[in-house]
Amino acid sequence: MDVYKVTDLNASKAWLGFVYLKNESGYDVKQDINLKLKGLEIFNRDNTKFRLSSGEDDIIILIRVDGSCSYSIGYSNIPRDLSEAEMI
Numbered sequence: 309m310d311v312y313k314v315t316d317l318n319a320s321k322a323w324l325g326f327v328y329l330k331n332e333s334g335y336d337v338k339q340d341i342n343l344k345l346k347g348l349e350i351f352n353r354d355n356t357k358f359r360l361s362s363g364e365d366d367i368i369i370l371i372r373v374d375g376s377c378s379y380s381i382g383y384s385n386i387p388r389d390l391s392e393a394e395m396i
Contacts, residue, residue: 347377
């Protein structure tokens with residue numbers, strides 16, 4: 309079981325793109341995404357934080373607002389809390 313991340317800015321001819329995360333691991337996933345966007349805006353939310361329990365997924369939808377666009381993405385993984393059994 310893994311965590312999958314997909315990013316695509318050419319998913320449709322409607323100038324939409326996305327960052328998608330699916331957690332198929334047995335653990336919670338906490339990940340912050342740092343987006344630097346030019347000619348793009350986040351369409352569907354106020355933040356870029358993923359907080360997913362096992363089996364959950366989430367998506368950030370991007371919309372192009374200019375004919376020319378560029379972006380960079382940085383990912384920060386937040387360490388999960390380990391149980392006492394895992395620390396031993």
